[in-house]
Amino acid sequence: MATDAHPLEQELAAVLLDLQPDMLAWIHEESLDASLIQRYRIAFDGIGINKLRVHSFTGGECIKHWKVLPDILDCFSQWGVSRSSVVLTTGGGALSDAVGMAASIWKRGVRVVHMPTTPLAAVDAAWGGKTAFNWQGVKNQVGTFHMPEHVHLDARWMKTLTLRQFRAGLAEAVKHAMLDAEAMTWLKRHETMEPLDKVTDWDGMTEWFDKMSNTKRVIVDVDVHEQGKRNLLNLGHTVAHALEAEVSQKGGALLHGEAVSMGLRFALFEARHGALAPIEAAEHLQNDAAWLENWMSENVPLPDMTWPSAHALWTWMCHDKKNLHDEVRDMAWRGVGQVIWPLAWEKKDFEATWEHFLRYSFGTPHASQQRFTTKS
Numbered sequence: 272m273a274t275d276a277h278p279l280e281q282e283l284a285a286v287l288l289d290l291q292p293d294m295l296a297w298i299h300e301e302s303l304d305a306s307l308i309q310r311y312r313i314a315f316d317g318i319g320i321n322k323l324r325v326h327s328f329t330g331g332e333c334i335k336h337w338k339v340l341p342d343i344l345d346c347f348s349q350w351g352v353s354r355s356s357v358v359l360t361t362g363g364g365a366l367s368d369a370v371g372m373a374a375s376i377w378k379r380g381v382r383v384v385h386m387p388t389t390p391l392a393a394v395d396a397a398w399g400g401k402t403a404f405n406w407q408g409v410k411n412q413v414g415t416f417h418m419p420e421h422v423h424l425d426a427r428w429m430k431t432l433t434l435r436q437f438r439a440g441l442a443e444a445v446k447h448a449m450l451d452a453e454a455m456t457w458l459k460r461h462e463t464m465e466p467l468d469k470v471t472d473w474d475g476m477t478e479w480f481d482k483m484s485n486t487k488r489v490i491v492d493v494d495v496h497e498q499g500k501r502n503l504l505n506l507g508h509t510v511a512h513a514l515e516a517e518v519s520q521k522g523g524a525l526l527h528g529e530a531v532s533m534g535l536r537f538a539l540f541e542a543r544h545g546a547l548a549p550i551e552a553a554e555h556l557q558n559d560a561a562w563l564e565n566w567m568s569e570n571v572p573l574p575d576m577t578w579p580s581a582h583a584l585w586t587w588m589c590h591d592k593k594n595l596h597d598e599v600r601d602m603a604w605r606g607v608g609q610v611i612w613p614l615a616w617e618k619k620d621f622e623a624t625w626e627h628f629l630r631y632s633f634g635t636p637h638a639s640q641q642r643f644t645t646k647s
Contacts, residue, residue: 279425279477280314283386286421287320290382292357294322296350298343298370299361300330303388304431308361324350330362332519332527334369335405337413343373347381354378357420361428363389363440364396364527368414372402375417384421388428390440391528393480394447395504397422399491408520409590410512416496424484426476430467437467438572439528445535445567446506447486448607455559455607457482464570502602503610505593507534509601513587517579525574532571533578537628539564542604546624548614553606581625585618 276284287295295315299308315323326346328334352358358374358381360367367385374383385397403414429437441464447454461479470476487504494501511527511534518525539560541547553559585599593600593613599621602612 276314276317277310279423279427279474280311283311283384283421283423283425284314284318286384286423287315287357287359288318290357290384290420292320292355292382293353294324294350294356295320295359296347296352296356297323297325297359297361298346298366299325299327300363300366300388301327302330302431303361303428307427328362328366330366332365332405332515335365335403337404337406339369340373340404343370344377347373347377352377352381354381356381358383359386360384361386361388362392363387364392367392367397368401368403368411371400371417371419372404372414375402375415380417382420383417384423385419386423386425386428389432390429390437390480391443392440393424393426394440394483395443395487398484398487399501399504400495408516409587410515411592412590418495422484424477424481425473426480427473429476430470430473432467434467435572436526438464438570439526439532442507442528442531442535442567442571444483445563445571446504446531447483449506449535449538449563449604450490450503450608450610451486452607454483454486458566459562462566462569502593502612506602506604506610507531507538509588509591509593509599510534510537510584512591513584514579516587517583518576521579523576525576529572529574532567532573536564536567536632537625538602538604540628540631541624542606544624544627546620546627547601547616548603548611553609556606559607578629581622584625585621588616588621 358370360370360383364387367387371383374381387393387397397419400416400418401414402417403411406412444458448458457479490501490504508531511530514530514533515525515527542556543560588599591599599616600613601616602610603614604610
């Protein structure tokens, strides 16, 4: 291996060497740092992987469209990917969702390794084995559980992100802080995230993302197939997925992290007012909620757009995967590490709470009048 290889490049090469693939099928996003791609290729060459196939796709939710699946499977077919091969993904959460799904059904399951390149993927999406495609505009309706052999973190991939992309992905870190006291401690170590062009300690940032991802790893270890505790990782996502679907249908653009940020803000608001369940709050709920809201205000952007009405959101919420029969189910946050699940929403209660949330948080009585400004 090249003597100037970064320790993280050496680490992934060692993992792949242990897996002994007959082929490494590397699928990455198109817009990544070309020099870093080359550095990893050199590291792979250095361990004697003699059959490396590489293809790039456009990242983002567009890759989770059903019509893209045959393109991924065609790559596997043309390359001769076998059950002894390893598929390596390098990109955001949408890419690992889509390629992970393809790997899970090719030859009834090919091993996969994820190398996330966004905060959202590094903290959340790359871990836990969930794969998914969207269906008829609804998020993650078709998917499998296919655990990765390894998740490799390297924050240097994030250098090429826009500030909006980087900050949006931090919403999943806030979710973990709401679920876990240790993650809350790590979140507080970065009260203000540095602008990407000012970051010098990329190894330190890699460690921070590793620590923030531990919440999901611990929960997944006890409930891989989401039959119990893993449902808590959907905190804020009932509203978030509805926002994404409605905005997309209307031709708008909303990043997943931005939608999650709004979903978490709504969960913090609900906790203070007990709209979904009796408050029964932890002693420090008010202080923690205020700190988390301030952190998101400083670090997670909100797009300049008109937000959907509660009535429009409810239509999408009725398709949420957590529902039971025709019951829209969600969870109530009551302090760090304290979540009540499952609870049922009534349509009229949700509509009243959503409008109250906008009035309380932004001083505007109707969603149709509410606009936000994205931070630069």
